[in-house]
Amino acid sequence: MAGVQVANLSRSFGAHKALDDVSIDFADGGFYALLGPSGSGKTTLLRQIAGFDFPDSGRIAIGGESVERVPVEKRRIGMVFQNYALFPNMSVADNVAFGLSVRGEAKATIASEVQRALDLVQLGKLGARRPHQLSGGQRQRVALARAIVTKPRVLLLDEPLGALDKALRVDMQIELKRIQREIGITTIFVTHDQEEALTMSDRIGILRDGRLVQEGPPEEIYDKPKSEFAATFLGDANILRGETTGTGIRLADGTAIAAGAGATLAAGAKASCAVRPERIRIGTDSGTSDPNANMLRGQISKRIFAGNNSTYFVDRDGQTIKVIVQNTGVEKLAEGQKVVLRWSPESTVLIAASQDMD
Amino acid sequence: MAGQVVTGSRSGLRSALPLLLPAYLWLTVAIFLPLSAMVFFSFMTELPLSGRAWSFTLDNYATFFSQGLYWTLLLASLRLGLEVTLWCVVIGYPAAYVLAKVFRGRSREAIFLLVILPFWSNGLVRIFSWAMVLREGGILDTALNAVLPFKINIDLMYSYPAVIIGLVHSYVPYMVLTCYLTLQAIDDSLIEAGRSLGASRLQMLKRVIIPLSMPGLVAGAALIFVPVVGSFMEPRILGGRTGTFYGTVIEDQFVAVFNWPLGAALSFILLAVVLVILALASPVLKRVA
Amino acid sequence: MATTRILEWCGRLYIWLLLAFLYLPIIIMALMSFNVSPFYQLPFEWTTEWYASLWLNDQLISATWNSIEIAIITTVISTVLGSAASLALYRHEFRGKKALQALLFPPIAIPWLITGTAMLIFFFGVGIGRGLFAILLGHVALALPYVIVVVSARLQTFAPELEEAARSLGANQWQVTSRVTLPWIMPGVIAGGLFAFAVSFDQFVVSYFLSTPGQTTLPVEIYAAIRKGFTPEINAVSTIIIVVSMALMLLTARSFKFGGEK
Numbered sequence: 001m002a003g004v005q006v007a008n009l010s011r012s013f014g015a016h017k018a019l020d021d022v023s024i025d026f027a028d029g030g031f032y033a034l035l036g037p038s039g040s041g042k043t044t045l046l047r048q049i050a051g052f053d054f055p056d057s058g059r060i061a062i063g064g065e066s067v068e069r070v071p072v073e074k075r076r077i078g079m080v081f082q083n084y085a086l087f088p089n090m091s092v093a094d095n096v097a098f099g100l101s102v103r104g105e106a107k108a109t110i111a112s113e114v115q116r117a118l119d120l121v122q123l124g125k126l127g128a129r130r131p132h133q134l135s136g137g138q139r140q141r142v143a144l145a146r147a148i149v150t151k152p153r154v155l156l157l158d159e160p161l162g163a164l165d166k167a168l169r170v171d172m173q174i175e176l177k178r179i180q181r182e183i184g185i186t187t188i189f190v191t192h193d194q195e196e197a198l199t200m201s202d203r204i205g206i207l208r209d210g211r212l213v214q215e216g217p218p219e220e221i222y223d224k225p226k227s228e229f230a231a232t233f234l235g236d237a238n239i240l241r242g243e244t245t246g247t248g249i250r251l252a253d254g255t256a257i258a259a260g261a262g263a264t265l266a267a268g269a270k271a272s273c274a275v276r277p278e279r280i281r282i283g284t285d286s287g288t289s290d291p292n293a294n295m296l297r298g299q300i301s302k303r304i305f306a307g308n309n310s311t312y313f314v315d316r317d318g319q320t321i322k323v324i325v326q327n328t329g330v331e332k333l334a335e336g337q338k339v340v341l342r343w344s345p346e347s348t349v350l351i352a353a354s355q356d357m358d
Numbered sequence: 359m360a361g362q363v364v365t366g367s368r369s370g371l372r373s374a375l376p377l378l379l380p381a382y383l384w385l386t387v388a389i390f391l392p393l394s395a396m397v398f399f400s401f402m403t404e405l406p407l408s409g410r411a412w413s414f415t416l417d418n419y420a421t422f423f424s425q426g427l428y429w430t431l432l433l434a435s436l437r438l439g440l441e442v443t444l445w446c447v448v449i450g451y452p453a454a455y456v457l458a459k460v461f462r463g464r465s466r467e468a469i470f471l472l473v474i475l476p477f478w479s480n481g482l483v484r485i486f487s488w489a490m491v492l493r494e495g496g497i498l499d500t501a502l503n504a505v506l507p508f509k510i511n512i513d514l515m516y517s518y519p520a521v522i523i524g525l526v527h528s529y530v531p532y533m534v535l536t537c538y539l540t541l542q543a544i545d546d547s548l549i550e551a552g553r554s555l556g557a558s559r560l561q562m563l564k565r566v567i568i569p570l571s572m573p574g575l576v577a578g579a580a581l582i583f584v585p586v587v588g589s590f591m592e593p594r595i596l597g598g599r600t601g602t603f604y605g606t607v608i609e610d611q612f613v614a615v616f617n618w619p620l621g622a623a624l625s626f627i628l629l630a631v632v633l634v635i636l637a638l639a640s641p642v643l644k645r646v647a
Numbered sequence: 648m649a650t651t652r653i654l655e656w657c658g659r660l661y662i663w664l665l666l667a668f669l670y671l672p673i674i675i676m677a678l679m680s681f682n683v684s685p686f687y688q689l690p691f692e693w694t695t696e697w698y699a700s701l702w703l704n705d706q707l708i709s710a711t712w713n714s715i716e717i718a719i720i721t722t723v724i725s726t727v728l729g730s731a732a733s734l735a736l737y738r739h740e741f742r743g744k745k746a747l748q749a750l751l752f753p754p755i756a757i758p759w760l761i762t763g764t765a766m767l768i769f770f771f772g773v774g775i776g777r778g779l780f781a782i783l784l785g786h787v788a789l790a791l792p793y794v795i796v797v798v799s800a801r802l803q804t805f806a807p808e809l810e811e812a813a814r815s816l817g818a819n820q821w822q823v824t825s826r827v828t829l830p831w832i833m834p835g836v837i838a839g840g841l842f843a844f845a846v847s848f849d850q851f852v853v854s855y856f857l858s859t860p861g862q863t864t865l866p867v868e869i870y871a872a873i874r875k876g877f878t879p880e881i882n883a884v885s886t887i888i889i890v891v892s893m894a895l896m897l898l899t900a901r902s903f904k905f906g907g908e909k
Binding site for chain 2 (some may be wrong): 654655658659661665666668669670671672673675679685689722728729731732734735736738739740741742743747750751752753754756757758759760761762764765766767768769770771772784785787788791792795819829845848849851852855856857866869873874877881882885888889892893896897899900
């Protein structure tokens with residue numbers, strides 16, 4: 001096992017900068033999610049770490065050893081592909097055995113290792129099957145067994161759950177996490193599904209246009225996004241824009257919004273505040289229970305009922321603010337109703353106006 | 359997705375070369391250099407091999423343009439190509455349509471294979487087989503005289519129609535193949551949709567099916583026309599004395615008259631004609647491929 | 648509905664007529680090779696004497712051996728070189744790749760008369776001359792594009808992730824090719840090989856220009872015989888050829904579905 005260090009990694013394809021000076025430290029034994037929209041460079045980064053492609057500049061180290069010019073077959077990594085890439089001409093057992101066999105391991109060793117790996121992914125009895133005889137979830141497990149049986153230093157997963165349906169995906173998330181804990185392997189996971197990233201990983205890196213926008217533990221990124229992009233891409237956020245007052249912002253109509261967290265900014269600069277929809281309370285009375293709370297007035301333009309919660313879209317001064325409320329059965333507001341929105345400064349993050357929001 | 363392009367562009371030509379070189383070297387030596395040599399040769403007065411003096415000349419081309427014979431023969435060959443192609447369309451397209459839209463499943467596969475099979479078998483032998491049918495006292499003659507009450511004399515052998523029949527027989531599977539490929543790609547629901555809108559069979563054929571299968575028709579036509587214009591064995595066997603075409607004259611220059619430079623010039627002119635036709639058809643050919 | 652039925656019935660009938668047009672001459676030719684009369688006269692009387700007399704025709708037998716030898720060598724060379732080139736074209740992206748692929752088209756599309764005479768001129772010019780070696784050179788070149796097209800078509804159905812997966816598991820280039828890629832494209836390689844054999848074994852035009860009296864192939868020998876006059880012996884040898892080449896193509900079709908269902 002080993003950690004992975006990526007430092008100042010850049011890679012261009014023609015005029016397109018797929019990776020632009022990316023540095024990330026992947027901790028030994030950690031589960032790290034690379035999150036971003038398509039074209040953000042997350043897959044390119046994974047392929048650089050795997051060794052399918054080499055960087056223009058920058059360093060990649062696995063377990064402290066520089067590998068940026070080492071081809072994939074010598075890097076001792078394990079990879080699970082989006083479509084699993086199981087060899088159709090081999091049985092399940094032969095697929096799993098492949099990595100050991102090209103290494104010239106003894107037959108007996110291979111057989112016992114393959115069985116152990118298949119047992120680990122709970123497919124111990126299906127070794128003789130062909131890949132096309134398996135379900136999607138089973139193929140996924142075979143791909144995983146094949147990737148870890150060689151005891152790689154790092155496990156790379158390229159949107160491994162993307163091809164599965166929703167219910168199966170949740171099962172596999174739990175399963176994947178269990179196996180990863182059991183063998184304690186450093187795992188790097190590419191996904192565009194923010195929920196997957198939040199639930200599975202202990203660190204997340206958000207990429208956009210080839211640059212690392214923010215990285216850290218899931219809670220930290222969720223609670224303290226450093227950019228409007230990070231705020232809106234990971235989870236849902238309302239963005240209010242205005243001029244900074246040092247501890248918050250002032251909106252165009254003069255309303256002051258206080259922020260409890262975020263950047264320290266010189267007064268007068270352009271800035272914005274991010275608020276999560278579930279942190280906003282919605283009501284009809286203007287009575288102040290908490291004098292410090294941020295407050296805005298508006299009118300409900302739309303309500304979407306979703307079982308355990310409802311989403312309200314509240315129009316205010318040309319902007320729509322989204323509010324999510326648990327359905328407790330007590331309060332029910334109608335479309336067209338005038339409402340007051342309140343939330344605490346602690347739930348408000350001050351974000352410097354940056355070039356990443358256009 | 360983006361990734362594969364990536365790996366490629368990096369490894370690029372240099373890593374592809376060891377695997378590519380042998381095949382393309384071979385093609386160069388046996389196809390491309392010979393074709394260039396032919397052009398070179400067509401401007402010579404003599405074979406440079408026999409030790410005789412030679413020089414560059416335009417005479418070979420002048421011969422072609424000044425002597426009406428070669429012109430006439432080229433036109434005759436082009437006409438032959440056109441006629442054979444037309445017959446192949448007339449016979450092959452309906453067959454392709456029936457195959458694609460009437461037959462289903464295994465019987466379709468089997469019949470498709472049966473139609474294509476002769477195309478990939480020996481062309482010379484198939485041309486020869488027509489001699490058995492067409493000659494006086496041959497099968498056609500005997501069969502017709504057995505059926506008809508009056509005596510007729512069928513001797514198509516060594517005639518222009520014999521050449522046409524032989525060539526159509528040789529090339530019609532090509533037309534069936536290319537048309538079938540485009541026709542079977544037309545979704546049946548499209549035809550049903552058209553019919554539900556009130557179009558008659560004929561209207562559907564004219565306004566939907568033929569336009570959609572045009573690429574197959576053009577591809578088949580080009581792939582038939584080109585070799586027919588350059589044919590010489592078929593006219594020789596089935597056409598006898600009437601079977602003098604542009605191709606047979608080129609053959610003569612190389613195996614009988616031994617005027618290679620003139621043969622090269624005639625070949626090159628044919629090549630030019632062929633290339634023009636292929637270039638005109640190439641956008642369509644690419645789509646079919 | 649009734650009209651549809653009638654039209655479909657007409658369609659089927661038409662196909663059978665076409666098949667009759669395609670096969671009857673060949674069947675008649677084959678029958679005549681078993682007929683006693685050397686002038687193809689009816690009534691039909693069964694004999695195998697024309698086949699027996701083939702065995703005594705040394706020229707024909709040596710030409711047959713030449714054809715088989717050249718076809719086998721052509722198959723081996725063009726299959727190996729062609730498969731390698733297909734792999735290179737599949738794996739790598741580079742400038743001029745489109746042009747290289749387009750270059751495969753002329754050898755298929757240019758009439759063999761032109762290719763054959765051009766080869767004759769060039770091989771004479773560089774001192775290779777005519778003969779079996781020249782014929783082999785030509786046949787491989789004619790077969791190569793077919794092999795490349797067929798193998799490439801098979802490669803189109805191959806997922807590049809499979810090669811990447813193999814590499815990520817530590818396989819070197821040779822292991823990737825031999826254990827993952829080749830097993831997958833094998834049906835294409837076999838079909839390409841059969842194509843190559845057929846192209847060479849049936850090739851007449853190019854062989855015709857490149858052969859010399861002693862060094863010739865079967866189709867060239869048959870052509871010479873036909874031009875001297877028709878004999879049942881020609882029918883016999885032609886029947887053998889057509890059976891062999893059709894059997895070959897049936898084999899090819901089995902190992903590689905071309906056309907057919909979507």
